[in-house]
Amino acid sequence: MEAALPRKIIHIDMDCFYAAIEERENPALRGKPLAVGGSQRRGVLTTANYEARKYGCRSAMPVFKALELCPQLILVPVRFDLYRAESNRIRAIFGRFTDLIEPLSLDEAYLDVSHLKTRGAAIAREIRAQIREETGLTASAGIAENKLIAKIASDWNKPDGQYEVTKDQSAEFMATLPVGRLWGVGRKMREKLSPLGVETCADLQKIDRLELAKRFGKWGLELWELSRGIDHSPVRPNRIRKSLSSENTFSENILTLDALIPPLRAMVEGLAEDLAFSHSDRVIRSLVVKLKFSDFERTTAERAHSTLEPAIFEELAAEAWRRGNNRPVRLIGAGVRFGDPQESQQMEFFTEVD
Numbered sequence: 001m002e003a004a005l006p007r008k009i010i011h012i013d014m015d016c017f018y019a020a021i022e023e024r025e026n027p028a029l030r031g032k033p034l035a036v037g038g039s040q041r042r043g044v045l046t047t048a049n050y051e052a053r054k055y056g057c058r059s060a061m062p063v064f065k066a067l068e069l070c071p072q073l074i075l076v077p078v079r080f081d082l083y084r085a086e087s088n089r090i091r092a093i094f095g096r097f098t099d100l101i102e103p104l105s106l107d108e109a110y111l112d113v114s115h116l117k118t119r120g121a122a123i124a125r126e127i128r129a130q131i132r133e134e135t136g137l138t139a140s141a142g143i144a145e146n147k148l149i150a151k152i153a154s155d156w157n158k159p160d161g162q163y164e165v166t167k168d169q170s171a172e173f174m175a176t177l178p179v180g181r182l183w184g185v186g187r188k189m190r191e192k193l194s195p196l197g198v199e200t201c202a203d204l205q206k207i208d209r210l211e212l213a214k215r216f217g218k219w220g221l222e223l224w225e226l227s228r229g230i231d232h233s234p235v236r237p238n239r240i241r242k243s244l245s246s247e248n249t250f251s252e253n254i255l256t257l258d259a260l261i262p263p264l265r266a267m268v269e270g271l272a273e274d275l276a277f278s279h280s281d282r283v284i285r286s287l288v289v290k291l292k293f294s295d296f297e298r299t300t301a302e303r304a305h306s307t308l309e310p311a312i313f314e315e316l317a318a319e320a321w322r323r324g325n326n327r328p329v330r331l332i333g334a335g336v337r338f339g340d341p342q343e344s345q346q347m348e349f350f351t352e353v354d
């Protein structure tokens, strides 16, 4: 049997997409610190341009904080119709090269170009050139054998640059990265890894596979692979996220409904930031609160609603709590379910990058 051909994956990430479009539309904004967003969505920035980033302004930052850092910051309202239209133009450019396109948001996508004879780096250069020529916007690209590395590499020569990591370079490329750059490694996981002396992927690479499996189960085996840059996940065309949520496992079980509320509020704030950061083009269909009780039984309370309303999350938490009959709670989850893009398209709220 013939060995499978090595894959060629490109991750394309537009540079400050929304802000770059606004600058293109109004050249007077060029070279000035600019942020998009702020008037809606509870006052956080959606995107900041590079001038604003020099002052420390970032996506998902509250407006008041951004203005403290940079009083001359220019704020413009988001115009999703315009960004979606640009996203569709860019998506059409991708389509000249491959059908295997997995959009992550309006300004980011994975492309599988394994079927093309041309080198991945040359394809990426051509795609970026066509984007620039046809939209006046710049993109950055990462080229690698898999999605994991391609995504990290697209940050390497940003803005308006690209970086290729060959299969042989994968483990070495990963070695210098902090473990937090790996999928699924958040603050909690970092806290578990830190006592083992693990700060970078190189540290993780030194730990025995069996040891990781013993400590973290199946997830440990995944860590072993990810830290070496091994990732077999396919590029999935039209993958669309159905929900966004976060969970919080308490170090000690929570005994009262009142005690659940502060952590819940913090989670809803985090959700608001995540939504503004990477899913601001989606339509929210319902809000969800999940509780897991001390006996590991779980319950989910859900209500149809289209905005992130903290009071509704609290009502849902109360509803779920009542079902527990005063059982202590070991985990709380809060999230949103997104509307079906097809249904949204009919309603003309939203069109997926397509």
Ligand SMILES: [Mg+2]
Binding pocket: 013, 014, 015, 016, 017, 107, 108
């Ligand atoms: Mg981007």
